[in-house]
Amino acid sequence: MGDPIISVQNVSKVYGNANASTVALQDVSLFIEKGEFVSLVGPSGCGKSTLLRLIADLDAPSSGTIQLNGHAPETARKNREYGFVFQAPTLYDWRTVARNAELPLEVMGRDRRDWKPRIDKMLALVGLRDFHEYYPWQLSGGMQQRASIARALSFDPAILLMDEPFGALDEFTRERMNMELLDIWETTHKTILFVTHSISEAVFLSSRIVVMTPRPGRVARLVAIDLPSPRTFETRESRRFFELMTDVRETLKEEFTRHE
Amino acid sequence: MTDNVSLDNTLIAAPPAVTPRWLWLLGGYLLIFLLVAVIWESSKALFAIPDYKLPHLTQIAEAFVRPTPKGPVWLILLQDASYTALEALVGFSLGSLTGFAIAVLLQRYVRLRQGFLPYVIASQTVPIIAIAPMIVVGMGRMGAPPWLSKSIIAAYLTFFPVVINVLRGLESVDRDALLLMRSYAATDNQIFRLLRLPTSLPYLFTALKISATASVVGAIIGELPVGSTRGIGVQIVVGSQYNTFNPGFLWATIIAAAMLGLLAYGAVALAEKRIVRWKREA
Numbered sequence: 089m090g091d092p093i094i095s096v097q098n099v100s101k102v103y104g105n106a107n108a109s110t111v112a113l114q115d116v117s118l119f120i121e122k123g124e125f126v127s128l129v130g131p132s133g134c135g136k137s138t139l140l141r142l143i144a145d146l147d148a149p150s151s152g153t154i155q156l157n158g159h160a161p162e163t164a165r166k167n168r169e170y171g172f173v174f175q176a177p178t179l180y181d182w183r184t185v186a187r188n189a190e191l192p193l194e195v196m197g198r199d200r201r202d203w204k205p206r207i208d209k210m211l212a213l214v215g216l217r218d219f220h221e222y223y224p225w226q227l228s229g230g231m232q233q234r235a236s237i238a239r240a241l242s243f244d245p246a247i248l249l250m251d252e253p254f255g256a257l258d259e260f261t262r263e264r265m266n267m268e269l270l271d272i273w274e275t276t277h278k279t280i281l282f283v284t285h286s287i288s289e290a291v292f293l294s295s296r297i298v299v300m301t302p303r304p305g306r307v308a309r310l311v312a313i314d315l316p317s318p319r320t321f322e323t324r325e326s327r328r329f330f331e332l333m334t335d336v337r338e339t340l341k342e343e344f345t346r347h348e
Numbered sequence: 349m350t351d352n353v354s355l356d357n358t359l360i361a362a363p364p365a366v367t368p369r370w371l372w373l374l375g376g377y378l379l380i381f382l383l384v385a386v387i388w389e390s391s392k393a394l395f396a397i398p399d400y401k402l403p404h405l406t407q408i409a410e411a412f413v414r415p416t417p418k419g420p421v422w423l424i425l426l427q428d429a430s431y432t433a434l435e436a437l438v439g440f441s442l443g444s445l446t447g448f449a450i451a452v453l454l455q456r457y458v459r460l461r462q463g464f465l466p467y468v469i470a471s472q473t474v475p476i477i478a479i480a481p482m483i484v485v486g487m488g489r490m491g492a493p494p495w496l497s498k499s500i501i502a503a504y505l506t507f508f509p510v511v512i513n514v515l516r517g518l519e520s521v522d523r524d525a526l527l528l529m530r531s532y533a534a535t536d537n538q539i540f541r542l543l544r545l546p547t548s549l550p551y552l553f554t555a556l557k558i559s560a561t562a563s564v565v566g567a568i569i570g571e572l573p574v575g576s577t578r579g580i581g582v583q584i585v586v587g588s589q590y591n592t593f594n595p596g597f598l599w600a601t602i603i604a605a606a607m608l609g610l611l612a613y614g615a616v617a618l619a620e621k622r623i624v625r626w627k628r629e630a
Binding site: 144146165166168170171172174176178180181182183191192194195196223224225 | 522524525527528529530531532533534538542543546549624626627
């Protein structure tokens with residue numbers, strides 16, 4: 089194994105002041121290799137979203153060190169080394185789908201001649217080939233989230249940080265988006281760090297799962313997912329899929345009972 | 349032949365669904381006008397209100413078409429209204445630009461906001477009727493063209509709604525939308541241009557609609573003091589002075605002023621429709 093592309097060492101995050109403080113993360117360490125698909129799973133309040141935001145330098149840790157490609161998060165952010173996908177699509181209402189996907193290229197001052205070919209490619213990749221000129225309100229929730237993924241991919245970052253991107257979608261749309269995300273992962277060879285509270289989604293997508301527990305947020309266990317690739321519709325019905333799901337669920341249950 | 353018949357059938361079936369919206373609107377306006385006319389004339393008859401207090405609607409209509417040495421009254425009112433419109437437009441532009449600039453500064457510098465905002469608010473509690481003559485007379489003494497003082501008063505009424513609404517608009521940026529910009533390492537100027545400004549546009553137009561009518565009121569107030577020679581405000585003063593002799597004329601000037609306000613509002617609403625195109629139709 090080479091140097092990890094994301095390394096998190098002894099990171100803690102405490103919110104509030106001396107009188108009233110909440111420990112969101114306690115002594116979390118995590119190492120992610122290039123090209124991995126890693127999911128952070130846990131109930132709400134386990135700090136998984138917080139951890140993602142610390143890695144993205146959208147918030148600062150109270151202690152510990154984080155590195156992306158050997159850089160501090162702030163440097164990595166300024167180098168535009170990651171793309172972030174929020175739970176809400178967070179599209180800009182006044183921009184069409186294509187103009188939304190272009191946004192990072194515009195901010196980053198990329199050569200204007202490259203915009204169109206890149207956007208065409210990315211919107212085709214997420215299945216929005218025919219929706220360039222649509223405004224966000226004209227799209228379904230699933231389509232909006234695809235546009236937001238195309239936007240994150242448009243500037244070709246090596247790392248994709250995704251914060252419950254399919255949390256607001258219905259089961260069917262979510263499963264279809266899962267398949268599409270795996271396709272994207274396989275064609276682009278990105279490193280993906282994915283936050284979810286759905287065990288089945290995490291098992292289906294990931295090469296590795298980080299099981300987290302709340303109050304304070306800690307890493308309970310790492311689970312390697314040895315399901316064969318490419319994953320298909322049938323993967324969800326395989327015996328191994330259920331075994332892994334049960335395994336993750338048991339870990340969460342153990343941690344839960346220990347807290348009571 | 350059969351084709352023609354089926355075509356005719358679809359045509360006959362279609363009309364109820366395609367009654368144009370503007371026709372409904374026009375019908376509504378007419379209905380309200382009729383209602384007001386009935387109340388107007390019947391209360392006049394019922395309570396024996398004299399003409400100088402409430403003229404007949406026909407007297408108002410007559411007042412519009414009455415000939416004068418300088419042409420029919422409606423033409424004179426149109427000329428005066430145009431003059432007032434220009435004063436209001438200059439004031440509106442000046443006021444909204446100033447208001448916008450103030451809002452941007454107050455949004456950027458929180459310290460400035462705390463110190464400056466009370467003055468902005470206080471400026472609007474001063475009765476404009478009281479300071480308008482001072483502005484008109486004072487600026488006249490300094491040799492400013494007569495329309496300028498009217499525009500300044502219009503601007504004074506215009507800038508406040510713009511400051512308050514735009515400030516609110518610039519601040520009402522979605523948190524994740526802002527974090528997205530941060531994840532791109534965007535500069536403050538980029539965040540302003542690409543996120544805050546577009547977010548504030550619907551708020552700006554709400555303000556401009558209020559300001560458009562306020563600017564007309566401001567220009568008219570500026571025309572009221574003695575010494576003014578042109579504008580719909582001057583005609584309103586004339587109308588109230590000669591009301592006993594010519595009871596329809598005052599109302600004609602009031603209607604002209606109201607039309608001007610409507611026009612100003614309509615122009616802003618039209619611009620909004622052109623510019624804020626991403627909003628879902630209600």
